[in-house]
Structure formats: C-alpha cells, structure tokens
Amino acid sequence: MIQGLYEAHLPVKNLETSMAFYSKLGLKLAWRDEDTAFYWIEEGLSWLGLWEGSEYETPYHPSLRHIAFRVAYDDLKRSLDWLASIEVEAVPFGSRSTVQPFVRPNQGNASVYFNDPDGNSLELICYIEVPDELRHITDKLSLNEWEKLSGVFS
Structure with a gap:
C-alpha cells in the first residue's frame, strides 16, 4: 500500500x-x-x-x-477497507464530517486521514492528474464526485 x-x-x-x-x-x-x-x-x-x-x-x-504517505490512486480507493483490515480507524479531515477519501483538484491530490496511537496525524495521499479546466476547484470532492467530473474531460 x-x-x-x-x-x-x-x-x-x-x-x-x-x-x-x-x-x-x-x-x-x-x-x-x-x-x-x-x-x-x-x-x-x-x-x-x-x-x-x-x-x-x-x-x-x-x-x-503530521506525515503523509504516498500511495497509488487505486490503493487510496481501497484505503478504508485496508485500514479496517489492520484495525486502524480513519478520521475526518478538518471540518469534514466523513472519513471517506477526498480529492483536492486545485492541489492535484487525493487523501484519507487516520491517527497513530499517540494521536499523530497520518495521511494516505496520491497524486492525481487534473485537467486545466478543473484546477480552479478549491472544494474537496468525494472520489465518486471527482471521477464523474473528471471523466467528462477524459
């Protein structure tokens, strides 16, 4: 992973x-x-x-x-299952209420967060290709929202 x-x-x-x-x-x-x-x-x-x-x-x-670990996009999509399989609980990022992985189009990355036993913030994150037409989006999008939106420009 x-x-x-x-x-x-x-x-x-x-x-x-x-x-x-x-x-x-x-x-x-x-x-x-x-x-x-x-x-x-x-x-x-x-x-x-x-x-x-x-x-x-x-x-x-x-x-x-805080440390972020680089993963592949496909692994990020499976990250919640992987974390659960090793008995690690995902946590929401910032003011988000969901633990689901999310995309930051303006930064060209997607991630999910969790903590270590001492409360240190850890992140699984991957680079994503962002078409120029979508670089202006500063909202955080779910992976489903991202795949639908970016699929229009593929």
Whole structure:
C-alpha cells in the first residue's frame, strides 16, 4: 500500500530565513503562500512543508505531528477497507464530517486521514492528474464526485 513519503512538515519562526536555508541545501521551491512554503524532496514525489506562525512556540502544532504517505490512486480507493483490515480507524479531515477519501483538484491530490496511537496525524495521499479546466476547484470532492467530473474531460 505505502510507496514512500509524500510530505513532512516543520514549524518555522521566520519563513524567509527558513526558505533561504532550505534553498541553500539545494531543495527546489514547489509552492508558496503568505505563511507556508513547500520544497521538493524528490520532485514530483515528495516535499517538505514549512509553516510560519505563532503556533511554533506551543506544544502542539499540526506540522510537528503530521506525515503523509504516498500511495497509488487505486490503493487510496481501497484505503478504508485496508485500514479496517489492520484495525486502524480513519478520521475526518478538518471540518469534514466523513472519513471517506477526498480529492483536492486545485492541489492535484487525493487523501484519507487516520491517527497513530499517540494521536499523530497520518495521511494516505496520491497524486492525481487534473485537467486545466478543473484546477480552479478549491472544494474537496468525494472520489465518486471527482471521477464523474473528471471523466467528462477524459
């Protein structure tokens, strides 16, 4: 099921300082917004997320307690059955009420979440091909919704 690391996260005090450091290490910037930057570890396969903010000094910050594992799309479709077979319970992501895998078209990925015994957030995630016509969608879609919508552009 798990093919490799998709992403890891670190909290940072100053995003600009940290960006300069990770660039100096030879990592290539993949994406950035106001308080977050992602650098490729293996381009197109795995990245490191840097998160600036006051949360840096609190005992809990999601970036300290989250790892995403890369899986194939077909495996993600079967992920809830696989998790149940190993007695691991999926959990909703953010404000979602369902544990069903979902797609983020604007990010080009799909995922499902669960926790380890210590409450660390874990994720199974895969890359998906997103037609340019659908890249603007910021809503999270179920796999069924995604397959119907993307099938129109296949």
